[in-house]
Amino acid sequence: MDRPTLLLLITTVLATFVVAWTWTAAGRARLLRATARRADLALPADAAPVARRLQGRLTAGVVGAVSGLALAVLVVPADGPDGAVPSPAVPSVIGLAFVGLALATAAHSLVVSRRPVAADGPRVARGRDVGLADYVNGFERRSAVVVSLLPGVVALVAGGAVVTGLLEAPPVRVGLLVLLAVVPPVVLVGSLGLVRAVLTARQPAGSTEELAWDDALRSLALRDVISVPLYAGLVATVLAGAEIAVNLPPALAPAATGVLVLGLLLVGTVVLALSVAGRPARHFRSTLWPYEQAGSRP
Amino acid sequence: MIIQVDPHSPVPPYEQVRSQVTALVGSGDLRPGERLPPVRRLAGDLGLATGTVARAYRELEAAGVVETRGRNGTVVSATGDVTEQRAQSETLAYLTALRRLGLGVDDAVRLVTSLGPQERPTA
Numbered sequence: 548m549d550r551p552t553l554l555l556l557i558t559t560v561l562a563t564f565v566v567a568w569t570w571t572a573a574g575r576a577r578l579l580r581a582t583a584r585r586a587d588l589a590l591p592a593d594a595a596p597v598a599r600r601l602q603g604r605l606t607a608g609v610v611g612a613v614s615g616l617a618l619a620v621l622v623v624p625a626d627g628p629d630g631a632v633p634s635p636a637v638p639s640v641i642g643l644a645f646v647g648l649a650l651a652t653a654a655h656s657l658v659v660s661r662r663p664v665a666a667d668g669p670r671v672a673r674g675r676d677v678g679l680a681d682y683v684n685g686f687e688r689r690s691a692v693v694v695s696l697l698p699g700v701v702a703l704v705a706g707g708a709v710v711t712g713l714l715e716a717p718p719v720r721v722g723l724l725v726l727l728a729v730v731p732p733v734v735l736v737g738s739l740g741l742v743r744a745v746l747t748a749r750q751p752a753g754s755t756e757e758l759a760w761d762d763a764l765r766s767l768a769l770r771d772v773i774s775v776p777l778y779a780g781l782v783a784t785v786l787a788g789a790e791i792a793v794n795l796p797p798a799l800a801p802a803a804t805g806v807l808v809l810g811l812l813l814v815g816t817v818v819l820a821l822s823v824a825g826r827p828a829r830h831f832r833s834t835l836w837p838y839e840q841a842g843s844r845p
Numbered sequence: 846m847i848i849q850v851d852p853h854s855p856v857p858p859y860e861q862v863r864s865q866v867t868a869l870v871g872s873g874d875l876r877p878g879e880r881l882p883p884v885r886r887l888a889g890d891l892g893l894a895t896g897t898v899a900r901a902y903r904e905l906e907a908a909g910v911v912e913t914r915g916r917n918g919t920v921v922s923a924t925g926d927v928t929e930q931r932a933q934s935e936t937l938a939y940l941t942a943l944r945r946l947g948l949g950v951d952d953a954v955r956l957v958t959s960l961g962p963q964e965r966p967t968a
Contacts, residue, residue: 663892664889664890664891664892665892666852667852667853668852669849669850669851669852670849670850670852670890670891670892671847671848671849671891672847672848672850672882672887672890672891673846673847673848673882673890674846674847674848674865674866674869674874674875674881674882675846675875675879675880675881675882676879676880676881676882676883676918747883747886749886749889749890750890751889751890751892752890755847758847
Protein backbone atom coordinates (compact mmCIF):
# COMPACT_ATOMS: atom_id res chain seq x y z
CA MET A 548 0.00 0.00 0.00
CA ASP A 549 1.52 3.36 -0.96
CA ARG A 550 1.92 6.17 1.57
CA PRO A 551 -0.97 8.40 0.47
CA THR A 552 -3.43 5.49 0.54
CA LEU A 553 -2.18 4.47 3.99
CA LEU A 554 -2.59 8.05 5.15
CA LEU A 555 -6.15 8.09 3.81
CA LEU A 556 -7.02 4.85 5.58
CA ILE A 557 -5.63 5.96 8.95
CA THR A 558 -7.28 9.36 8.67
CA THR A 559 -10.66 7.89 7.78
CA VAL A 560 -10.61 5.55 10.77
CA LEU A 561 -9.58 8.34 13.16
CA ALA A 562 -12.12 10.71 11.65
CA THR A 563 -14.93 8.21 12.13
CA PHE A 564 -14.13 7.90 15.83
CA VAL A 565 -13.90 11.69 16.27
CA VAL A 566 -17.22 12.34 14.54
CA ALA A 567 -18.93 9.53 16.47
CA TRP A 568 -17.63 11.01 19.74
CA THR A 569 -19.20 14.39 18.99
CA TRP A 570 -22.57 12.71 18.52
CA THR A 571 -22.59 11.89 22.24
CA ALA A 572 -23.77 14.47 24.80
CA ALA A 573 -20.47 14.19 26.68
CA GLY A 574 -18.50 14.71 23.49
CA ARG A 575 -20.46 17.80 22.55
CA ALA A 576 -20.11 19.25 26.05
CA ARG A 577 -16.38 18.69 26.01
CA LEU A 578 -16.07 20.27 22.59
CA LEU A 579 -18.02 23.30 23.79
CA ARG A 580 -15.85 23.72 26.90
CA ALA A 581 -12.65 23.39 24.86
CA THR A 582 -13.82 26.01 22.37
CA ALA A 583 -14.88 28.35 25.18
CA ARG A 584 -11.43 27.97 26.71
CA ARG A 585 -9.65 28.68 23.42
CA ALA A 586 -11.77 31.73 22.63
CA ASP A 587 -11.98 32.89 26.26
CA LEU A 588 -15.76 33.12 26.12
CA ALA A 589 -18.21 32.30 28.87
CA LEU A 590 -20.26 29.18 28.25
CA PRO A 591 -23.54 30.21 26.60
CA ALA A 592 -26.69 30.26 28.69
CA ASP A 593 -28.36 28.10 26.05
CA ALA A 594 -25.54 25.68 25.27
CA ALA A 595 -27.38 23.22 23.01
CA PRO A 596 -27.52 25.30 19.77
CA VAL A 597 -23.87 26.30 20.05
CA ALA A 598 -22.80 22.73 20.83
CA ARG A 599 -24.72 21.53 17.77
CA ARG A 600 -23.01 24.13 15.61
CA LEU A 601 -19.61 23.04 16.88
CA GLN A 602 -20.49 19.44 16.20
CA GLY A 603 -21.63 20.38 12.69
CA ARG A 604 -18.45 22.34 12.08
CA LEU A 605 -16.24 19.49 13.24
CA THR A 606 -18.15 16.95 11.18
CA ALA A 607 -17.98 19.16 8.09
CA GLY A 608 -14.26 19.72 8.57
CA VAL A 609 -13.54 16.03 8.99
CA VAL A 610 -15.64 15.07 5.97
CA GLY A 611 -13.95 17.80 3.93
CA ALA A 612 -10.46 16.72 4.95
CA VAL A 613 -11.12 13.05 4.23
CA SER A 614 -12.71 13.96 0.87
CA GLY A 615 -9.63 16.02 0.01
CA LEU A 616 -7.43 13.10 0.96
CA ALA A 617 -9.48 10.69 -1.14
CA LEU A 618 -9.27 13.01 -4.15
CA ALA A 619 -5.53 13.32 -3.64
CA VAL A 620 -5.05 9.56 -3.58
CA LEU A 621 -6.88 9.38 -6.91
CA VAL A 622 -5.04 12.19 -8.71
CA VAL A 623 -1.61 12.58 -7.10
CA PRO A 624 1.03 10.16 -8.44
CA ALA A 625 2.45 8.04 -5.62
CA ASP A 626 6.07 8.99 -6.19
CA GLY A 627 5.76 12.31 -7.94
CA PRO A 628 6.65 12.99 -11.58
CA ASP A 629 9.85 11.39 -12.81
CA GLY A 630 10.72 10.19 -9.30
CA ALA A 631 11.06 13.74 -8.08
CA VAL A 632 13.29 14.26 -5.06
CA PRO A 633 11.81 14.99 -2.62
CA SER A 634 8.51 13.48 -3.66
CA PRO A 635 5.65 15.98 -3.63
CA ALA A 636 3.16 13.16 -3.16
CA VAL A 637 2.62 13.30 0.63
CA PRO A 638 2.74 17.13 0.89
CA SER A 639 0.27 17.36 -1.99
CA VAL A 640 -2.04 14.86 -0.34
CA ILE A 641 -1.91 16.77 2.96
CA GLY A 642 -2.44 20.01 1.04
CA LEU A 643 -5.61 18.69 -0.58
CA ALA A 644 -6.81 17.58 2.85
CA PHE A 645 -6.29 21.16 4.06
CA VAL A 646 -8.23 22.47 1.07
CA GLY A 647 -11.06 20.04 1.75
CA LEU A 648 -11.18 21.03 5.41
CA ALA A 649 -11.16 24.76 4.66
CA LEU A 650 -13.84 24.50 1.97
CA ALA A 651 -16.05 22.39 4.22
CA THR A 652 -15.79 24.57 7.33
CA ALA A 653 -16.36 27.72 5.26
CA ALA A 654 -19.38 26.10 3.60
CA HIS A 655 -20.73 25.10 7.01
CA SER A 656 -20.30 28.69 8.19
CA LEU A 657 -22.24 29.95 5.17
CA VAL A 658 -25.04 27.41 5.61
CA VAL A 659 -25.43 28.24 9.30
CA SER A 660 -25.57 31.97 8.50
CA ARG A 661 -28.85 31.34 6.68
CA ARG A 662 -30.64 30.42 9.92
CA PRO A 663 -33.79 32.51 10.40
CA VAL A 664 -33.93 35.51 12.70
CA ALA A 665 -35.97 34.82 15.86
CA ALA A 666 -39.55 36.00 15.32
CA ASP A 667 -39.95 37.05 18.96
CA GLY A 668 -37.39 38.62 21.20
CA PRO A 669 -34.70 41.19 20.51
CA ARG A 670 -32.43 41.12 17.51
CA VAL A 671 -28.84 42.18 17.84
CA ALA A 672 -26.27 43.28 15.26
CA ARG A 673 -22.93 45.02 15.15
CA GLY A 674 -22.98 48.71 14.33
CA ARG A 675 -19.88 48.67 12.16
CA ASP A 676 -18.62 46.66 9.24
CA VAL A 677 -16.08 43.91 9.89
CA GLY A 678 -13.08 42.67 7.93
CA LEU A 679 -10.55 39.83 7.99
CA ALA A 680 -8.35 41.88 10.34
CA ASP A 681 -11.06 41.58 13.01
CA TYR A 682 -10.81 37.78 13.02
CA VAL A 683 -7.26 36.88 11.96
CA ASN A 684 -4.23 38.59 13.45
CA GLY A 685 -1.82 40.57 11.33
CA PHE A 686 0.98 38.02 11.61
CA GLU A 687 -1.12 35.22 10.12
CA ARG A 688 -2.58 37.47 7.43
CA ARG A 689 0.77 38.82 6.32
CA SER A 690 2.41 35.40 6.55
CA ALA A 691 -0.16 33.97 4.16
CA VAL A 692 0.72 36.62 1.56
CA VAL A 693 4.50 36.50 2.07
CA VAL A 694 4.74 32.71 2.12
CA SER A 695 2.54 32.47 -1.02
CA LEU A 696 5.01 34.65 -2.90
CA LEU A 697 8.17 32.92 -1.62
CA PRO A 698 8.22 30.14 -4.23
CA GLY A 699 8.17 32.84 -6.89
CA VAL A 700 11.25 34.39 -5.32
CA VAL A 701 12.95 31.00 -5.26
CA ALA A 702 12.05 30.49 -8.92
CA LEU A 703 13.56 33.88 -9.76
CA VAL A 704 16.74 32.96 -7.90
CA ALA A 705 16.84 29.71 -9.89
CA GLY A 706 16.37 31.69 -13.07
CA GLY A 707 19.30 33.90 -12.13
CA ALA A 708 21.41 30.85 -11.36
CA VAL A 709 20.58 29.34 -14.77
CA VAL A 710 21.47 32.59 -16.55
CA THR A 711 24.80 32.86 -14.71
CA GLY A 712 25.58 29.21 -15.46
CA LEU A 713 25.53 28.07 -11.84
CA LEU A 714 22.57 25.86 -12.67
CA GLU A 715 21.69 24.00 -15.84
CA ALA A 716 18.18 23.51 -17.14
CA PRO A 717 17.76 20.56 -17.61
CA PRO A 718 18.29 18.87 -15.18
CA VAL A 719 16.53 21.67 -13.26
CA ARG A 720 12.88 21.39 -14.27
CA VAL A 721 11.85 24.90 -15.16
CA GLY A 722 8.24 23.82 -15.67
CA LEU A 723 8.08 22.46 -12.12
CA LEU A 724 9.54 25.67 -10.70
CA VAL A 725 7.02 27.76 -12.63
CA LEU A 726 4.19 25.55 -11.37
CA LEU A 727 5.42 25.84 -7.78
CA ALA A 728 5.65 29.61 -8.18
CA VAL A 729 2.15 29.99 -9.61
CA VAL A 730 0.06 27.61 -7.48
CA PRO A 731 0.37 29.33 -4.05
CA PRO A 732 -0.68 32.80 -5.27
CA VAL A 733 -3.63 31.23 -7.10
CA VAL A 734 -4.56 29.41 -3.89
CA LEU A 735 -4.24 32.72 -2.02
CA VAL A 736 -6.62 34.47 -4.41
CA GLY A 737 -9.11 31.61 -4.10
CA SER A 738 -8.84 31.70 -0.30
CA LEU A 739 -9.45 35.44 -0.20
CA GLY A 740 -12.59 34.92 -2.28
CA LEU A 741 -13.82 32.39 0.25
CA VAL A 742 -12.90 34.77 3.09
CA ARG A 743 -15.02 37.47 1.49
CA ALA A 744 -17.99 35.12 1.21
CA VAL A 745 -17.76 34.24 4.91
CA LEU A 746 -17.34 37.89 5.98
CA THR A 747 -20.35 39.11 4.00
CA ALA A 748 -22.64 36.38 5.36
CA ARG A 749 -25.38 37.25 7.87
CA GLN A 750 -24.94 36.96 11.62
CA PRO A 751 -28.47 36.74 13.03
CA ALA A 752 -28.37 36.86 16.83
CA GLY A 753 -30.78 37.44 19.68
CA SER A 754 -28.17 38.49 22.24
CA THR A 755 -24.60 39.77 22.47
CA GLU A 756 -23.59 36.35 23.80
CA GLU A 757 -24.97 34.66 20.69
CA LEU A 758 -23.20 37.16 18.44
CA ALA A 759 -19.90 36.68 20.30
CA TRP A 760 -20.12 32.92 19.82
CA ASP A 761 -20.93 33.41 16.16
CA ASP A 762 -17.80 35.52 15.90
CA ALA A 763 -15.76 32.79 17.61
CA LEU A 764 -16.93 30.19 15.10
CA ARG A 765 -16.47 32.56 12.21
CA SER A 766 -12.91 33.20 13.41
CA LEU A 767 -12.19 29.46 13.36
CA ALA A 768 -13.54 29.11 9.81
CA LEU A 769 -11.55 32.09 8.54
CA ARG A 770 -8.34 30.82 10.11
CA ASP A 771 -8.92 27.43 8.47
CA VAL A 772 -9.24 29.16 5.11
CA ILE A 773 -6.19 31.39 5.53
CA SER A 774 -4.03 28.43 6.54
CA VAL A 775 -4.38 26.90 3.06
CA PRO A 776 -2.21 29.44 1.16
CA LEU A 777 0.21 29.38 4.10
CA TYR A 778 0.64 25.63 3.74
CA ALA A 779 0.74 25.76 -0.07
CA GLY A 780 3.43 28.45 -0.04
CA LEU A 781 5.50 26.63 2.55
CA VAL A 782 5.41 23.30 0.72
CA ALA A 783 6.07 24.92 -2.67
CA THR A 784 9.06 26.78 -1.22
CA VAL A 785 10.51 23.57 0.19
CA LEU A 786 10.02 21.69 -3.08
CA ALA A 787 11.42 24.53 -5.20
CA GLY A 788 14.40 24.92 -2.90
CA ALA A 789 15.03 21.19 -2.98
CA GLU A 790 14.79 21.13 -6.78
CA ILE A 791 17.55 23.75 -6.94
CA ALA A 792 19.69 22.26 -4.17
CA VAL A 793 19.86 18.75 -5.65
CA ASN A 794 20.82 20.09 -9.08
CA LEU A 795 23.64 22.35 -7.96
CA PRO A 796 27.24 21.33 -8.76
CA PRO A 797 28.43 18.54 -6.40
CA ALA A 798 30.68 20.94 -4.49
CA LEU A 799 27.76 23.20 -3.59
CA ALA A 800 24.86 20.76 -3.22
CA PRO A 801 25.48 19.53 0.37
CA ALA A 802 25.98 23.05 1.74
CA ALA A 803 22.96 24.33 -0.12
CA THR A 804 20.82 21.48 1.14
CA GLY A 805 22.02 22.11 4.69
CA VAL A 806 21.21 25.80 4.46
CA LEU A 807 17.78 24.98 3.05
CA VAL A 808 16.91 22.52 5.80
CA LEU A 809 18.26 24.66 8.65
CA GLY A 810 16.70 27.80 7.24
CA LEU A 811 13.29 26.18 6.91
CA LEU A 812 13.48 24.67 10.39
CA LEU A 813 14.40 28.04 11.86
CA VAL A 814 11.73 29.94 9.94
CA GLY A 815 9.15 27.28 10.67
CA THR A 816 9.90 27.33 14.40
CA VAL A 817 9.80 31.12 14.58
CA VAL A 818 6.55 31.30 12.62
CA LEU A 819 4.92 28.64 14.80
CA ALA A 820 6.11 30.24 18.03
CA LEU A 821 4.95 33.73 17.03
CA SER A 822 1.67 32.37 15.80
CA VAL A 823 0.92 30.50 19.03
CA ALA A 824 2.12 33.40 21.20
CA GLY A 825 -0.32 35.69 19.44
CA ARG A 826 -3.21 33.57 20.79
CA PRO A 827 -4.83 33.60 17.39
CA ALA A 828 -8.08 32.02 18.58
CA ARG A 829 -8.67 35.04 20.86
CA HIS A 830 -7.74 37.76 18.39
CA PHE A 831 -11.39 38.50 17.62
CA ARG A 832 -11.94 39.23 21.33
CA SER A 833 -9.55 42.17 21.26
CA THR A 834 -11.00 43.64 18.07
CA LEU A 835 -14.72 42.99 18.44
CA TRP A 836 -15.51 42.24 22.09
CA PRO A 837 -14.31 44.09 25.14
CA TYR A 838 -14.16 41.49 27.86
CA GLU A 839 -16.85 43.02 30.00
CA GLN A 840 -19.38 42.70 27.17
CA ALA A 841 -18.99 39.16 25.94
CA GLY A 842 -18.11 37.72 29.33
CA SER A 843 -14.82 35.96 30.00
CA ARG A 844 -14.56 32.34 30.83
CA PRO A 845 -14.86 32.02 34.61
CA MET B 846 -21.13 48.90 19.43
CA ILE B 847 -24.30 46.91 19.29
CA ILE B 848 -27.61 47.78 17.68
CA GLN B 849 -30.61 46.09 19.21
CA VAL B 850 -34.06 46.10 17.66
CA ASP B 851 -37.16 45.10 19.60
CA PRO B 852 -39.88 43.96 17.17
CA HIS B 853 -42.56 44.60 19.81
CA SER B 854 -41.51 48.16 20.57
CA PRO B 855 -43.90 50.98 19.57
CA VAL B 856 -40.89 52.78 18.12
CA PRO B 857 -40.58 51.98 14.40
CA PRO B 858 -37.59 49.76 13.58
CA TYR B 859 -35.99 52.37 11.32
CA GLU B 860 -36.11 54.89 14.18
CA GLN B 861 -34.59 52.35 16.59
CA VAL B 862 -31.69 51.84 14.16
CA ARG B 863 -31.31 55.55 13.46
CA SER B 864 -31.32 56.62 17.10
CA GLN B 865 -28.94 53.88 18.19
CA VAL B 866 -26.41 54.65 15.46
CA THR B 867 -26.64 58.33 16.42
CA ALA B 868 -26.02 57.40 20.06
CA LEU B 869 -23.03 55.21 19.12
CA VAL B 870 -21.52 58.08 17.14
CA GLY B 871 -22.24 60.56 19.91
CA SER B 872 -20.60 58.34 22.54
CA GLY B 873 -17.53 57.77 20.35
CA ASP B 874 -18.14 54.03 19.99
CA LEU B 875 -18.42 54.64 16.26
CA ARG B 876 -15.64 56.91 15.16
CA PRO B 877 -15.43 59.22 12.12
CA GLY B 878 -14.45 57.22 9.06
CA GLU B 879 -15.67 53.87 10.41
CA ARG B 880 -17.86 52.01 8.01
CA LEU B 881 -21.38 50.94 8.88
CA PRO B 882 -22.54 47.49 7.83
CA PRO B 883 -23.96 47.36 4.29
CA VAL B 884 -27.71 47.96 4.23
CA ARG B 885 -28.53 44.47 3.02
CA ARG B 886 -26.39 42.77 5.65
CA LEU B 887 -27.65 44.81 8.58
CA ALA B 888 -31.20 44.18 7.39
CA GLY B 889 -30.47 40.46 7.22
CA ASP B 890 -28.86 40.41 10.66
CA LEU B 891 -31.81 42.24 12.25
CA GLY B 892 -34.54 40.51 10.26
CA LEU B 893 -35.72 43.82 8.79
CA ALA B 894 -36.67 44.83 5.28
CA THR B 895 -33.84 46.36 3.30
CA GLY B 896 -35.93 49.52 2.82
CA THR B 897 -36.24 49.95 6.60
CA VAL B 898 -32.50 50.03 7.11
CA ALA B 899 -32.05 52.14 3.98
CA ARG B 900 -34.46 54.71 5.44
CA ALA B 901 -32.50 54.81 8.68
CA TYR B 902 -29.28 55.38 6.73
CA ARG B 903 -30.91 58.12 4.64
CA GLU B 904 -32.06 59.95 7.75
CA LEU B 905 -28.62 59.58 9.32
CA GLU B 906 -27.07 61.04 6.18
CA ALA B 907 -29.56 63.92 6.13
CA ALA B 908 -28.61 64.70 9.74
CA GLY B 909 -24.93 64.68 8.80
CA VAL B 910 -24.13 61.70 11.02
CA VAL B 911 -22.97 59.51 8.13
CA GLU B 912 -21.88 59.88 4.52
CA THR B 913 -22.55 57.52 1.66
CA ARG B 914 -19.52 56.91 -0.50
CA GLY B 915 -20.98 54.76 -3.24
CA ARG B 916 -19.12 51.48 -3.53
CA ASN B 917 -17.16 52.27 -0.37
CA GLY B 918 -20.35 52.05 1.63
CA THR B 919 -21.64 54.29 4.40
CA VAL B 920 -19.16 55.78 6.83
CA VAL B 921 -19.44 57.88 9.96
CA SER B 922 -19.14 61.52 9.02
CA ALA B 923 -15.87 63.28 9.80
CA THR B 924 -17.56 66.65 10.17
CA GLY B 925 -17.55 66.74 13.94
CA ASP B 926 -19.62 66.00 16.96
CA VAL B 927 -23.22 64.97 16.38
CA THR B 928 -24.47 67.06 19.26
CA GLU B 929 -22.78 70.12 17.83
CA GLN B 930 -24.36 69.45 14.44
CA ARG B 931 -27.84 69.12 15.93
CA ALA B 932 -27.32 72.30 17.94
CA GLN B 933 -26.32 74.18 14.81
CA SER B 934 -29.34 72.85 12.98
CA GLU B 935 -31.70 73.88 15.80
CA THR B 936 -30.04 77.31 16.07
CA LEU B 937 -30.58 77.90 12.35
CA ALA B 938 -34.24 76.97 12.68
CA TYR B 939 -34.62 79.38 15.64
CA LEU B 940 -32.98 82.26 13.75
CA THR B 941 -35.13 81.58 10.68
CA ALA B 942 -38.25 81.77 12.82
CA LEU B 943 -37.12 85.07 14.37
CA ARG B 944 -36.36 86.52 10.94
CA ARG B 945 -39.96 85.92 9.91
CA LEU B 946 -40.90 88.12 12.89
CA GLY B 947 -38.54 90.83 11.68
CA LEU B 948 -35.94 90.14 14.38
CA GLY B 949 -32.21 89.56 13.95
CA VAL B 950 -29.25 87.82 15.63
CA ASP B 951 -28.85 90.54 18.30
CA ASP B 952 -32.51 90.13 19.21
CA ALA B 953 -31.98 86.37 19.49
CA VAL B 954 -29.05 86.85 21.89
CA ARG B 955 -31.05 89.38 23.93
CA LEU B 956 -34.02 87.07 24.21
CA VAL B 957 -31.89 84.08 25.34
CA THR B 958 -29.92 86.03 27.95
CA SER B 959 -33.07 87.70 29.27
CA LEU B 960 -34.50 84.35 30.36
CA GLY B 961 -34.41 84.03 34.12
CA PRO B 962 -32.88 80.91 35.74
CA GLN B 963 -36.31 79.43 36.41
CA GLU B 964 -37.41 79.98 32.80
CA ARG B 965 -34.45 78.15 31.22
CA PRO B 966 -34.98 74.46 30.36
CA THR B 967 -33.00 72.03 32.51
CA ALA B 968 -31.01 69.10 31.05
